[in-house]
Amino acid sequence: xxxxxxxxxxxxxxxxxxxxxxxxxxxxRGVDVTFDMDRGQSRVIDDVNIDVQRQEILGVxxxxxxxxxxxxxxxxxxxxxxxxxSGEVTYRPDPDTDIDxxxxxxxxxxRLRWEEISMVFxxxxxxxNPTLSVRGHFTETLKAHDYDVAEGLERAxxxxxxxxxxxxxxxxxxxxxxxxxxxxxxxxxxxxxxxPNVLVMDEPTAALDLLMQxxxxxxxxxxxxxxxxxxxxxxxxxxxxxxxxxxxAVMYAFQFAEVGxxxxxxxxxxxxxxxxxxxxxxxLDIPLEEMQAIEGSAPDPVDAPEGCSYxxxxxxxxxxxxxxxxxxxxxxxGHYAACYHHESTAKAVPFDIEDHAPEATEEWP
Amino acid sequence: xxxxxxxSLDGVDVHFDQDQGVLDRLLRNEQQRVRAVxxxxxxIGANDVVALVGxxxxxxxxxxxxAIGLQQPTDGSVRYRGQDMWETxxxxxxxxxSAQQVRKSLQIVHQDPGSSLNPxxxxxxxxAAPLKRWHDDLSRQDRRARxxxxxxxxxxTPAEDYAARYPHQLSGGEKQRVALVRALLMxxxxxxxxxxxxxxxxxxxxxxxxxxxELQAEFDTxxxxxxxxxxxxxxxxxxxDGRIGIMYMGELVEIGPAEAVLGNPKHPYTKxxxxxxxxxxxxxxxxxxxxxxxxxxxxxTNPPSGCRFHTRCPVARETCxxxxxxxxxxxxxxxxxxxxxxxxxxxxxEL
Numbered sequence: 001x002x003x004x005x006x007x008x009x010x011x012x013x014x015x016x017x018x019x020x021x022x023x024x025x026x027x028x029r030g031v032d033v034t035f036d037m038d039r040g041q042s043r044v045i046d047d048v049n050i051d052v053q054r055q056e057i058l059g060v061x062x063x064x065x066x067x068x069x070x071x072x073x074x075x076x077x078x079x080x081x082x083x084x085x086s087g088e089v090t091y092r093p094d095p096d097t098d099i100d101x102x103x104x105x106x107x108x109x110x111r112l113r114w115e116e117i118s119m120v121f122x123x124x125x126x127x128x129n130p131t132l133s134v135r136g137h138f139t140e141t142l143k144a145h146d147y148d149v150a151e152g153l154e155r156a157x158x159x160x161x162x163x164x165x166x167x168x169x170x171x172x173x174x175x176x177x178x179x180x181x182x183x184x185x186x187x188x189x190x191x192x193x194x195x196p197n198v199l200v201m202d203e204p205t206a207a208l209d210l211l212m213q214x215x216x217x218x219x220x221x222x223x224x225x226x227x228x229x230x231x232x233x234x235x236x237x238x239x240x241x242x243x244x245x246x247x248x249a250v251m252y253a254f255q256f257a258e259v260g261x262x263x264x265x266x267x268x269x270x271x272x273x274x275x276x277x278x279x280x281x282x283x284l285d286i287p288l289e290e291m292q293a294i295e296g297s298a299p300d301p302v303d304a305p306e307g308c309s310y311x312x313x314x315x316x317x318x319x320x321x322x323x324x325x326x327x328x329x330x331x332x333x334g335h336y337a338a339c340y341h342h343e344s345t346a347k348a349v350p351f352d353i354e355d356h357a358p359e360a361t362e363e364w365p
Numbered sequence: 366x367x368x369x370x371x372x373s374l375d376g377v378d379v380h381f382d383q384d385q386g387v388l389d390r391l392l393r394n395e396q397q398r399v400r401a402v403x404x405x406x407x408x409i410g411a412n413d414v415v416a417l418v419g420x421x422x423x424x425x426x427x428x429x430x431x432a433i434g435l436q437q438p439t440d441g442s443v444r445y446r447g448q449d450m451w452e453t454x455x456x457x458x459x460x461x462x463s464a465q466q467v468r469k470s471l472q473i474v475h476q477d478p479g480s481s482l483n484p485x486x487x488x489x490x491x492x493a494a495p496l497k498r499w500h501d502d503l504s505r506q507d508r509r510a511r512x513x514x515x516x517x518x519x520x521x522t523p524a525e526d527y528a529a530r531y532p533h534q535l536s537g538g539e540k541q542r543v544a545l546v547r548a549l550l551m552x553x554x555x556x557x558x559x560x561x562x563x564x565x566x567x568x569x570x571x572x573x574x575x576x577x578x579e580l581q582a583e584f585d586t587x588x589x590x591x592x593x594x595x596x597x598x599x600x601x602x603x604x605x606d607g608r609i610g611i612m613y614m615g616e617l618v619e620i621g622p623a624e625a626v627l628g629n630p631k632h633p634y635t636k637x638x639x640x641x642x643x644x645x646x647x648x649x650x651x652x653x654x655x656x657x658x659x660x661x662x663x664x665x666t667n668p669p670s671g672c673r674f675h676t677r678c679p680v681a682r683e684t685c686x687x688x689x690x691x692x693x694x695x696x697x698x699x700x701x702x703x704x705x706x707x708x709x710x711x712x713x714x715e716l
Contacts, residue, residue, distance in 0.1 A: 181660070210593060210638065211638065213641070214655065215655040236566060237643075238567065240643050267646075280567065280568040280570075282594075282599070283643070284595065284596055291571050293568065293572030
């Protein structure tokens with residue numbers, strides 16, 4: 001894979017645009033995650049550069065196997081063995097303090113996870129210990145991090161109430177006594193009990209019903225506001241997160257293809273993959289004729305194509321795309337796309353939802 | 366839709382008794398019943414597409430299984446081409462249709478393609494099994510040719526290569542195609558597609574549904590499509606001019622043509638589901654409080670009285686607590702008192 005190595009090639013570095021933000025709480029530079037396999041090296045995160053802005057909701061969207069869960073693990077230096085993580089991950093609890101996450105001791109890392117950056121996974125059932133009550137999970141977590149238990153439980157009760165759960169009932173329950181939606185909400189409360197700054201959520205609603213998904217999203221929006229959280233929301237479901245996120249980052253084949261304000265990315269996507277993805281997602285707004293699957297299949301992490309990894313599926317691909325991996329180019333301020341042809345994508349991959357106003361908003365008489 | 370339905374369900378109940386532990390029996394606790402499906406009537410015609418939509422636990426899968434004879438109803442009747450299905454399956458009838466024919470004509474595609482294929486068998490072996498069972502007149506060569514032809518038809522080329530693979534060597538979409546081929550090899554009248562696209566990546570769902578619809582025309586089959594996702598149900602049913610049925614806690618609460626149900630939802634629950642289906646346009650996405658009074662589903666063993674949705678319904682009134690609305694499944698209707706402008710509902714106080 002043709003990759004521009006910033007440190008070795010001064011020419012390349014002057015061209016490379018990194019999707020920066022004004023006040024990043026997390027900063028990733030040249031991050032790689034690799035696994036050594038019998039048939040070669042599998043690169044599941046490939047030279048990723050991105051910032052997470054303080055107190056934003058960043059939606060990370062990608063299909064299965066695009067590397068989005070690995071990206072979540074990289075944020076917390078939690079890549080499982082035998083994977084190796086390299087590059088720079090900087091955490092800034094305040095604008096003047098830099099913490100090099102990959103350089104932390106085990107005890108500092110343990111403190112960072114959960115107290116500073118906490119994580120919620122999909123499938124809450126497997127995150128709970130079946131023999132421990134929900135209260136047990138809260139007290140165990142508080143004790144393990146030397147927090148005051150009584151105070152912590154007060155916070156837990158408030159968090160559970162914020163999530164429309166009855167604290168008395170939930171704290172005394174075991175995970176199996178709760179529905180999937182209740183478990184997931186209890187898990188979100190647990191992840192916030194140590195008052196972290198950043199909440200990383202990996203498909204937190206994937207196994208749930210639509211109504212519960214949307215309910216959790218609106219609760220999450222309120223929590224973010226109330227507790228000044230920074231949220232990284234990782235999902236394969238673009239419409240789900242489009243209305244919640246401030247910015248969207250679209251992953252394709254272990255890299256970010258496009259990063260920008262959510263509104264712009266949906267209404268005016270610059271990367272051909274983003275446009276194709278938007279067109280392929282079943283939803284209630286777009287006429288059926290305009291929904292179209294993406295031709296071809298996603299690349300193999302061991303044997304990714306030369307140049308732009310999307311070129312075999314891209315209608316705009318030229319010689320340039322086949323030879324060299326495109327760097328991020330600025331589409332507009334704060335909106336970046338890794339594509340040589342981002343100016344002509346709108347024509348080549350038509351997608352315009354402005355034309356299709358959805359049916360009138362439901363009135364409740 | 367032809368005059369005679371392929372499958373017709375009439376007042377079907379499926380109730381499950383929960384297992385009791387020793388302690389429950391000693392204490393003589395009352396046995397709990399889960400009313401998975403309660404008094405549902407539905408006709409599925411030839412070349413018909415019906416999508417059942419609802420939350421988990423609403424009984425949509427149980428109803429689907431009842432329609433294809435995998436679940437015996439505790440009350441009501443299920444008929445296949447006018448002949449009682451369970452009498453036929455138990456060999457207690459002298460009608461024209463044999464139990465074998467019923468089994469062959471009603472097929473299923475499961476949600477998780479990974480676990481519906483035998484991991485120790487190649488695609489060829491998995492697909493040959495039903496042909497050996499039902500078409501033992503076919504020679505080995507004919508069988509192979511038919512399977513390879515079908516694999517080609519669903520876009521799995523080179524077919525010889527795919528036929529020799531094991532399930533773990535296939536992607537999710539490919540496994541689901543194999544499952545669809547397996548169902549279609551029987552030339553069925555009705556395929557129950559139980560969340561058949563939900564496990565696939567969003568970008569693959571449209572492709573899979575397009576394939577299902579193309580094959581429907583070619584093989585002259587009907588689909589009973591089960592989904593918790595209104596967007597998927599819309600895509601499949603609108604394309605095929607089919608119907609959408611909305612289920613809540615074991616009951617069918619609204620049914621009608623896809624266009625009508627989505628464009629003019631009548632039941633408050635359908636409206637809530639529509640709210641829950643995220644819109645793509647950022648200006649139309651409202652991150653706001655859910656329009657339900659309670660975001661959790663009530664206990665299934667003890668469903669609310671009257672209209673079962675009254676505990677969550679944003680427009681419930683006192684009438685809804687005591688009286689049960691009904692549904693006329695032949696037209697686009699909803700089981701809601703608001704459908705009748707003269708109902709006493711309008712006079713009763715709000716909850």
